[in-house]
Amino acid sequence: MLSDQHRAIIKATVPLLETGGEALTKHFYKIMLGEYPQVRVLFNQAHQASGDQPRALANSVLMYARHIDRLEALGPLVGQIVHKHVSLQILPEHYPIVGACLLRAIREVLGEEIATDEVIAAWAAAYGQLADILIGAEEAVYAANEAKEGGWRGSRQFRVARKEAESEEITSFYLQPVDGGAVPDFVPGQYLGLRFVIDGEETRRNYSLSAAPNGRELRISVKREEGGVISNFLHDQVQVGDELEVFPPAGDFVLQDSDKPLALITAGVGITPAVAMLEQALESGREVRFIHFARHGGVHAFREWLDAKSAQHPQLTRFYCYSEPREGDAADAEGFSSTVLLADWLPEQRDLDAYFLGPKPFMAQVKKQLAELGIPEAQCRYEFFGPAAALEA
Numbered sequence: 498m499l500s501d502q503h504r505a506i507i508k509a510t511v512p513l514l515e516t517g518g519e520a521l522t523k524h525f526y527k528i529m530l531g532e533y534p535q536v537r538v539l540f541n542q543a544h545q546a547s548g549d550q551p552r553a554l555a556n557s558v559l560m561y562a563r564h565i566d567r568l569e570a571l572g573p574l575v576g577q578i579v580h581k582h583v584s585l586q587i588l589p590e591h592y593p594i595v596g597a598c599l600l601r602a603i604r605e606v607l608g609e610e611i612a613t614d615e616v617i618a619a620w621a622a623a624y625g626q627l628a629d630i631l632i633g634a635e636e637a638v639y640a641a642n643e644a645k646e647g648g649w650r651g652s653r654q655f656r657v658a659r660k661e662a663e664s665e666e667i668t669s670f671y672l673q674p675v676d677g678g679a680v681p682d683f684v685p686g687q688y689l690g691l692r693f694v695i696d697g698e699e700t701r702r703n704y705s706l707s708a709a710p711n712g713r714e715l716r717i718s719v720k721r722e723e724g725g726v727i728s729n730f731l732h733d734q735v736q737v738g739d740e741l742e743v744f745p746p747a748g749d750f751v752l753q754d755s756d757k758p759l760a761l762i763t764a765g766v767g768i769t770p771a772v773a774m775l776e777q778a779l780e781s782g783r784e785v786r787f788i789h790f791a792r793h794g795g796v797h798a799f800r801e802w803l804d805a806k807s808a809q810h811p812q813l814t815r816f817y818c819y820s821e822p823r824e825g826d827a828a829d830a831e832g833f834s835s836t837v838l839l840a841d842w843l844p845e846q847r848d849l850d851a852y853f854l855g856p857k858p859f860m861a862q863v864k865k866q867l868a869e870l871g872i873p874e875a876q877c878r879y880e881f882f883g884p885a886a887a888l889e890a
Contacts, residue, residue, distance in 0.1 A: 498622065499565075499622045499623055499625075499626045500622070502619070503618070503619040503622045503623060504565050504566060504619075506615060506616055506619035507562050507565045507619055507620065507623050508562065508563075508565060508566075510562060510616065510620075511559065511562050511563055513607065513611070514558060514559045514562055515559065517606070517607075518556075518558060518559055520606060521558075521602055521603060521606045521607070522554040522558065522602070524602045524605060524606050525554070525598050525599055525601075525602035526540070526554075528598045528601055528602055529594065529595065529598040532598075533594050533598070535594075536591055536594055536595070538699040538700060538701055539585050539587060539591070539701060557574065557578070560574060561623070561627060562623075565623060568630070573749070575630070575631070575634070576634075576749045577749065577750075577880075578631065579631060579634045579635050579638060579749075580638065580687075580747040580748045580749050581703070581747070582631065582635050583635055583638045583639060583642075583690075583744075583745075583747040584688060584689070584690035584703050584744060584747040584748070585690050585701050585703070585744070586651065586652070586690065586692075586701075586744055587635070589632050589636075592628040592631075592632060595628075596621070596624045596625070596628065599620070599624060600617055600620060600621055600624070603616070603617065603620055604617060638747065642681070642745040642746070642747075643745075645681040645682065646679055646681060646682075647674075647678055647679030647680050647681040647682075647712070648681040648745060649681075649745055650745070651744070652692060652742045652743065652744055653674060653675075653676070653742075653743055653744075653745075654674070654675040654676070654740050654741070654742060654743070655672035655673060655674055655675060655715070655740065655741050655742075655743045656672070656673050656674075656675050656738065656739070656740050656741075657670055657671070657672060657735060657736065657737050657738060657739050657740075657741065658671045658672065658673045658714060658737065659671035659737060660735070660736065660737055663718055663798035663799055664795065664796050664797055664798040665795045665796050666720050666721050666766075666796050666798075667718050667719065667720045667721075667766060667769070667796075667798040668718065668719055668721070668731070668732055669707060669716055669717070669718040669719075670716065670717050670718075670719065670731065670735070670741075671714050671715075671716050672714055672715045672716070672717070672741065672743065673713065673714045675740060679712055680710070680711075680712055680713055680714060680715060681710075681745070681746070682710045682712070683706060683710050683746035684746075684748075684751040684752075685706070685709055685710075685751065685752065685770065685773035685774045685776065685777045686705075686748060686750045686751035686752060686770050686773065686774050686880075687705075687706055687746040687747060687748035687750075687751065687770075688703045688704055688705045688706060688717075688746065688747065688748045688770070689703065689704055689706060689715060689717055689743055689744065689745075689746055689747075690702070690703050690743070690744035690745075690747065691703075691704065691741055691742060691743055691744070692742040692743075692744070693727055693730065693741075693742075695726065695727075695730055700726065700727055702727045704717040704718075704719055704769075705717065705718070705769040705770035705773075706746060706770065706773055707769040707770065707772055707773055708772070708773055708776070709773050709776035709777055715743075715746075717769075718766075718769045718798065719731050719732070720765070720766040748880075750770070750878065750879075750880035751774075752774050752777055752778060752852070753850065753878075755783070755850050756781075756783060757783070757848060757849050757850050757876070758783065758784040758785070758786070758844045758846065758848075758849040758850070759778050759783055759784065759785045759786070759849065759850050759851075759852070760785075760786045760788065760843055760844075760849055760850070760851040760852070760853075761774060761775060761778075761785065761786070761787045761788070761852055761853075762788045762789075762834075762839075762851060762852070762853040762854075762863055763787075763788070763789050763790070763853065763854050763855055764789070764790040764791070764834075764854075764855030764856060764859040765790075765791065765796070765855055765856060765859075766798075766855075767853075767854030767855035767856075767859075768789055768798055768799055768854075769798070770854060770880075771787070771852070771854060772799050772802070772803070774852065775787060775803075775806065775813075779806065779810050779812070779813060782812060783812065784812045784844065785810075785812060785813045785814070786814050786815075786816070786842060786843055786844065787803060787807075787813065787814070787815040787816070788815070788816045788817075788818070788839070788842055788843075789803075789815070789816070789817050789818070790817075790818045790819075790820070790833065790834055790855070790859065791817070791818075791819055791820075792819065792820050792821045793819050793820075793821050793822050793823045793826055794819065794822070794823060794825075794826040794827070794828075795823060797817065797819075800817070803815055816829045816830070816842045817829050817830075818830040818831065818832065818833070818834070818838065819831055820832060820833055829842075833862070834859065834862050834863055834866060835866065836866045836869045836870060839863075839866050839867070839870060840870055843870065843872075847870060847871045847872050848873075848876075849872060849876065850876050850878075851867055851872055851876060851877045851878070852878050852879070853867075853877070853878075853879050854879060854880060857881070860879050863879075864877065864879065
């Protein structure tokens, strides 16, 4: 039980987390990933190496400590964590391991004089509260996924029915269930979790669903990343007829019901969930501006598909901008996103919904530019492909 005294102690640690939270979480991951191989597979080692995962955890712990009296103030953070956990199949038995490592890291990094028994007890109670919240919310999602027509819990085998290149870097994989059963509906913007075992090493990854639900198959579109173990495995080794181990769709970055004009602003592989969102939006008849940034035409995925949709649907207007155009490339502009460019391409009426996806620097730029154009912050939405952390404009 989290007492008032516990809350007071947690809030008193906020200044320490603001200055040393990342060092604490790096030590936490070192302990957990070094001593508990059963949870190592749940974490992307590339995000560990880059520092993204420790920074994201430090930010989440800080937010939790700041709002220990009013957890509702955490806003969408809890939902993002829940869906990410579900996509990777994090289960109740994993939580005690995480808790033990976190408390040990607090004691070892801060030292016994600061991390006293009282401080450790307060954080143990706070972690217990958070774990109970997440376990309950995750079970609700697991149960809902299982209850859907064609739904399932845990993993399910899917066969690669088709494999199609969308650009020089992105390839789509069309997945159909091996058991011949139905495929559940999902909400465009969600993603799949997949489990791989390569050379005896287990790895789990998330990939956005890049086509609207059809009850027959699921489509993911994967960018080949330099040095990316799984993306290169999928591109080079996985062939039509091969089977993949798939977890149910998850994610809460989805289109909200609205009759306002919609702007989908993407860069690079950020286009993959946006094309699924576009299909949903076009069914509603709302006005859509689709703005995509790429280096050049060779890496611009789904261009022919999007051009065809634009020709079929008068309410859809699309714009392309290339930063490194090749000879013969046709784009509406060259360079990068700017306030001037977006002002020209977005509807004059700024009361619109904007969804933007791409690399973090791109999203930070777009967030700032949309604010400069007067688009309400509550109507601007984005999602991280990797660990969730603060997006600074």
